[in-house]
Each structure stands twice: as structure tokens, then as C-alpha cells.
Amino acid sequence: MDTEDHKALREAVSALGKRHGRGSDPTQLWSEAGKLGYLGVNLPEEYGGGGGGISELSLVLEELGAAGCPLLMMVVSPAICGTVIARFGTDAQKQTWLPALADGSRLMAFGITEPDAGSNSHRITTTARRDQDTGDWILTGRKVFISGVDIADATLIVGRTEDARTGRLKPCLFIVPRDTPGFGRRLIDMELNAAEKQFELTLDDVRLPADALVGDEDAGLLQLFAGLNPERIMTAAFAIGMGRYALARAVEYARDRQVWKTPIGAHQAIAHPLAQAHIELELARLMMQKAAHLYDAGDDTGAGEAANMAKYAAGEACVKAVDQAVHTLGGNGLTREYGLAQLITAARVARIAPVSREMILNYVSHQTLGLPKSY
Template identity: 35%
Template sequence: MRTIIAQAVVEERMDFGQSPEQEAIVDGVAAVCRRFGDDYWRSCDDEARFPREFHRAMADGGWLGITMPEEHGGAGLGVTEAALVMHTVARHGGAMAAASSIHINMFGPHPIVVHGTSEQKARWIPPLIAGTDQACFGVTEPNAGLDTTSITTFAAKVPGGYRVNGRKMWTSTGQVANRIMLLTRTTRKEDARKPSDGITLFYTEIDRSKVEIKRIPKMGRAAVDSNMTFIDDLFIPEEDRIGEEGKGFAYILDSLNPERVLVAAEAVAIGQDALDRAARYGRDRSVFGRPIGQNQAIQHPLAECWTALESAWLMAQKAAWLYDNGRPCGAEANAAKLLAGRAGHNAALQAVLTHGGMGYAKEYVVERLLREVLICRIAPVSEQMVLSFIAERVLGQPKSY
């Protein structure tokens, strides 16, 4: 009897539906997204033009502050709601171009919210919510990659602040941002007690007389720029330092699991968009006197894509729920990112193949979805690092790197 009661309690908690408030969020974001159709996103991609109109519309709708504190104009909601926003944003044809234009607002300011002073929060958060400030992330470096403790960008203490010199890589939105979340060393790695010590986090204005930001030509998501960033003698006032000097590595970790969850939500959404387009084409396209979707060679791969996408979405929702309830979620967030990246990519690839030759044509959009969803397999962490993390932290294997 005790077992039956316990099972009943578990089943009662397993509610995969959305609350009325969450449904309202999805409906509200979808209403904004429907104003920007395939032609809009195609032109942004063709012209490598930042989707300012979309960014402005999301700001005007109040969606850029969904996870930020209410006292500073935000909604004060969790990663679950942020994942619903980003899933909806990526689901309506904008793919990673739409998602990346607002992505940093969902997780990037978290170190400010957790570790910033009251003055810093009041100064920095409202402009982000209003969309009048745009921020970029300066973490990755050419010679460090995923080994964040090996960054060499250095902030030397001077009267009133710091002088910073260094290089950053893959700085998204650097062409349009006016502020940067910048991770530096204030103690060189060889002089630190341990590799993660001596790293300091700043949020500061981009002085383009001291910071050169050069666009990287890339395979997809041309609408949202990625850059090499060259920092030469940039002064950062002390009041722009987040938290304690030398503790920045720990601060940046606060945003890693939410970022993985959001990327998973975006990957699933792009895959679902591609799958919808492929299913529609399968119904409409007739060859040899019958719809191609009548053939199991078309049906079965698409059905498999659906199952993989649904599974990945459930893992992303689980990770978000764990995070929002203060529970460990590293394995789940990483697994969600891995599963969703693969599922979204496979669905987009199958959508192109379902369209045949027309899948290679820009008219049918799926080629752009395939190019953009590939990002979710590469960033923000490689699949190999995810698997190493799970092997070590979940399965108890020796550290492999």
C-alpha cells in the first residue's frame, strides 16, 4: 500500500502541462514572432543585418526582462519561463538569428543579479530590459577555447580601476553592443593558488577607441555577428567590477547551466520548425501520382525526428525545473544540450532531404535552418566535453582532461 501511495504522489507531480501564466507567455511571444515572417529573416541573413526591428519589438513587449528582478523592471521568473520564451522565438522561422539577438538577456546578466551591488543592478539592468543597452560576452579566447582558466586577457590594477589588454574570440553581437561582460585575469595563472583563482569579471562600456571588433565570416546566422575582439589599454573603472577581484570564474559558472538549457530549447524549436515544413512538403508534393509523404521512406525518418525532439524537450524542461527549484542540474542541463543539438540538427537535415533538390533552395527555408541549428551542436560547449562531464560526474569515471 505504501508503494502505491508513493507512486500516486509521484504521478501527481508529473504534470507536463503549462500553467495559464506560462501559456500567456508563449502566446504573447508568438504574437510578436508572427510579425516577422520568412522574408524578413531571409533578408537579415542575406544582408548580414542585425534584426533590430525584432529586438525592438521584443523589448517593447517586455520580454527581455523575463528573468530579471521585478524591482528593476523585470518579471522575476525562472529558467523554465526563459526556455519557453526562447523556444517560441526560435520556433517561428527566425531560428538562431532570432534567438541570438536576445539570448544574452536571458542568462548573461545572471552574475549581475546574483553578485552585483544594489547600485550596479539599478544602473545596468533597466537599460538591458528596455533594449537601450545591448551586451556582448567576452569570455572565449583564441588560445584557450573551452579551457577558460587558461585565458590571458589581463586587467592590471591602476588608480580608480584597471587597464585591460587581451584578445577574445566568438564575441557575438559585438558589432551592435555598447557593453561587454568581460572575463579577465587579475593574477596570472602560474601565480594563482589554483587555476580558477585570479579571474575577475567586469561589465563595462565598449570604448571603441581601445577595442577593435572584427567580424568573422561564418557558415550561418549571418544576421547576428560573431567577432574577434582586440582590447588594447582599455580602462575599466572599479565600479564596473562584478563581485570580488579574483572570484570571477565562480561567478560565470552561475550562468552556464541556464545557457545550456536555453540552447537546448532553441535547438528543439528549430528542429520542430524544420519538421513542420518537411511534413507539409510531404503532404503537398506529389510524385508518380501520390504524395511523397505516403511513402514510408519519407514517413519513418520524420517520425523518428519527432520522437527525438520530444525526448530532448522533456530533458530540457527537467533541467529547467531542477534549476528553478534549487536542485543540482549540471548533468541534466548538459544532457539536454547534447540531445537537443543532435535532434534539432538531424531534423533540419532530414527536412532538407525530404525537400530533395528544393531543400537546397533558399525559397523553402530549411537550408537556413540546417545552417543555423548546427551552432547548437558546437556551442556553448562541445559534445565531447558534455560526455566527459557526465562520465566523470554521473558515472564516477576518472577525469579525462
């Protein structure tokens, strides 16, 4: 349940969201949210953040979503990249990036997905090798479906380096500034009405200084999952906010729309599915809060299970809420005026990204239930 501080933060962010509303300029909203301290609530105070955790940041994104103006880059910039740098970055990397990520003056994208790897991070082929003469890193590879690269100052790229002892490849994270030579991007034409664009990236012998590496070269998956758990929690927040927005529009319509003697919301065929949607969103929110609490308490293993479950539950609840909202409005649900039709596509994002519901079911089958793997 929300603390008093959380309730106050919800009210303040909700008021900001309502001032901007659906269809507002996300750049302006990002800037204002940053100045008010909402983008950096999870980052350390000594670097300009709020000193809170993913609990607070997910709350901010949920409330902006419920007001109709979610900021997708919150999932990426402060949640993934800010968290990884705060936990594993050098002092110089923290000084360079965290204050700017916290106040919104700089953005960072995150590049993990590859055309041929999909959900299998062990198949990532973007490689990083050392130049023995200079100590530089040289990155080669491709990434796909990377959000906001055009507006981000840098992208945190997941590459793989060769373990000198075993010869096996292990994941490592690198900060790649947007205009680095050899770092190319191509816009992907998406059937998705979103402010943030999706890109395919190419890294063609991208040369980076030694200090572009974030964290320990040998930490591998530990550092990677430090960013992926917040990503799942924040995706849940994104979905819950969107579902709440759609549900609120439907409830408002059902209260006012009168065809026979009473508003259509009096009919159980309309009312009950909306009540079910509300229940499922609230249940998903509880799991999201549990996941955020575990993560903020330092329980990475417990948070991994809860974050996956929260993301699954929120994605399902969001899709159902949006579908029911559109049905409630009938033909009006497909008009631009009411703004729900575009959510039909957007809601599916929470089912697909950053990990599909099928892979979450695999995770729960193996990790929670102890069933054998099929792959």
C-alpha cells in the same frame, strides 16, 4: 509540462513570431519583444523584469525559433549577462543595466572564448590588474567568436586576476562599454547566414573604473557558472525552436506534395524519420525544462548536469530534424525559396557552441559516471 501561464506565454510569443516570420528584421522584433516584456521575463520585477526565470525565457526563444525568427542575442544579453548582474551585481549595476536589458533598449555581449583556450577556461589569458594609484582595472588580452559586439552597448568580459594570497589566477567578470579606448574588434568572416555577427576582440591596456567589476573578486567560478548554465539551456531552446521550424516545413510539404497516388507523407520512408525527429525534439525539450526548473530552484549543481545534457540532446535533435527536412523536400530543400538550406550550417552551431558535444560527454563521464579524466 507547461503550466497555464506558460501555455499563454507560448501562444502570445508564437503569435508575435508568426507576425514577423523568417527573414524579418531582427532589430524590429527585438524592440517589440522588449516592449511586450518577453526579453526580461527572467529578470527581477523591481528592475523592470517579469520576475520569472530561465524556464520562461527559454520558452520565449524556443517559440520565436519555431516561428523561424530566433533571436540569438537572447542567449547572451538577458540570459547570461542579465542573470549574472541580477545575482552578483551592485545596486548601481542593477539599476544601470537590468531595466534596459529587460525592455531591449540596451544590449550586452559576453566574452569568454579565446583563440588559445577553447573549452579550457583555466587557460584564459585575458588578465586584469589593479592600478594601485587610481584603483582602476587594466585589462589585456584577446577573445574570439564573440557574438553581437557591434550592436551591444557593452561586453561582459571574463578576465583573470591574481590572487594576492596564492598568486594563482582566478576568473572575474568586467563590464566593458563598446567605445572604451583600447577595446578593439575585428569582424570574423563566417560561412553562416545569421543576423548576429561574430568578432575577435582585442583588449590593449583597457582601463576601467573600479566599479566595472561584477560581483566579488574572490567568487571566481561560482559567478562564471551562474551565467554558463543559462547559456546552455538557452542554446537548447535555440536548437529546439530551429528543429521545430524545419520539421514543420517538412511536414507541410509532405502533406501537400503528391507524385503518385497519395502525398509523399503517406510513405513510411518519409513519415517515420519525421516522426523520429519530432520524438527527439520533444525529449530534448523535456530535459531543457528540467534544467531550467533546477536552475530556477537554485540547484546550480543539478542544473549544470541537466543543462549540459539538454544542450547535447537539443543539438543532436536539431541537426537530425534539419537534415531530414531538407531530404524531405529534395531539390526544393536547397533553394532559397524554402529557406531550409541555410539551416544546415546554422544547426551545427548548436553542436559546437557554447561547448562542444565531446566536452559534454567528458562532463557526463567525469561528473555523472565518476570515470577518471584523460586531461
